[in-house]
Amino acid sequence: MHSIAAYQEQFLNYLEGQKILKEPTHLYQPITYILGLGGKRMRPVLTLMAAEVFDVDYKKALPAATAVEVFHNFSLVHDDIMDDAPLRRGKETVHEKWNLNTGILSGDAMLILAYQYFENYEPSTFRELAKLFSKTALEVCEGQQYDVDFETRDDVTIPEYLKMIEYKTAVLVGAAMKMGAIIAETSEENGNLIYDFGLNLGIAFQLQDDYLDCFGNPETFGKQVGGDIIENKKTYLYLKAIEFAKADEREQLLHLYSIQPNDNSEKIESVKEFFN
Ligand code: GRG
Numbered sequence: 001m002h003s004i005a006a007y008q009e010q011f012l013n014y015l016e017g018q019k020i021l022k023e024p025t026h027l028y029q030p031i032t033y034i035l036g037l038g039g040k041r042m043r044p045v046l047t048l049m050a051a052e053v054f055d056v057d058y059k060k061a062l063p064a065a066t067a068v069e070v071f072h073n074f075s076l077v078h079d080d081i082m083d084d085a086p087l088r089r090g091k092e093t094v095h096e097k098w099n100l101n102t103g104i105l106s107g108d109a110m111l112i113l114a115y116q117y118f119e120n121y122e123p124s125t126f127r128e129l130a131k132l133f134s135k136t137a138l139e140v141c142e143g144q145q146y147d148v149d150f151e152t153r154d155d156v157t158i159p160e161y162l163k164m165i166e167y168k169t170a171v172l173v174g175a176a177m178k179m180g181a182i183i184a185e186t187s188e189e190n191g192n193l194i195y196d197f198g199l200n201l202g203i204a205f206q207l208q209d210d211y212l213d214c215f216g217n218p219e220t221f222g223k224q225v226g227g228d229i230i231e232n233k234k235t236y237l238y239l240k241a242i243e244f245a246k247a248d249e250r251e252q253l254l255h256l257y258s259i260q261p262n263d264n265s266e267k268i269e270s271v272k273e274f275f276n
Pocket of ligand 1: 076079089144168
């Protein structure tokens with residue numbers, strides 16, 4: 001096994017060697033832009049690691065690792081459009097830097113591009129990878145829809161929330177790892193075991209992501225939950241706050257929760273005060 005940094009370096013070398021930028025440049029430039037913006041490269045590293053766990057040269061898993069990272073970045077481009085987010089990884093989002101249509105079309109192209117990386121494998125492996133990938137992509141879509149649906153509901157339960165993050169975030173982590181197992185041609189049982197490991201890792205990762213959103217930055221310490229409520233975001237911290245709140249506080253929370261983004265600033269301040 002190698003260090004995480006070594007897997008990251010190998011992956012980045014491979015990614016750089018890909019000739020993604022071609023005509024029409026307005027379609028492909030945003031793709032190279034988002035893929036070049038950095039990020040932790042957690043998913044491709046996990047694909048490479050999983051391949052090695054099952055005794056195959058991790059380099060064989062580089063195309064599948066790229067498929068996973070391209071797909072992940074595609075989902076970020078479209079997620080940023082849906083959230084109208086100005087920044088991604090501290091830089092302008094694709095739709096902000098170019099425009100909405102470019103964000104949609106470049107994102108679409110990334111989804112197809114991701115699939116094409118599986119063509120590097122022989123037919124039976126290709127079939128298994130493509131099957132897993134289709135199932136996963138659809139689940140990510142479903143998870144995203146649950147997340148959107150939850151914005152207009154005030155009765156979301158923690159099990160429902162956990163299901164939503166399993167689909168939106170964790171299935172891709174599970175699939176990233178299972179791809180390593182498929183490429184290594186290990187047993188189905190091993191493939192399922194490493195998928196479950198990745199799934200749980202993905203759930204833990206999303207819970208931590210929610211936590212860091214709230215407490216990760218000292219400048220916004222404790223304020224994000226209030227912000228999430230204003231934006232109607234259902235996060236683990238918000239749902240836990242509701243669960244633990246005493247009955248009268250719960251009523252107050254739910255009342256505050258009815259606040260809309262265009263409500264006056266006095267109301268918004270009262271939400272923030274509540275969480276300070
Ligand atoms: C699947 C067809 C299809 C459509 C996509 C937009 C959408 C539907 C889904 C959004 C899924 C999404 C953005 C989930 C959040 C996943 C997540 C935790 C992102 C942050 O991951 P990090 O921290 O990011 O690994 P870096 O920047 O390190 O790559």
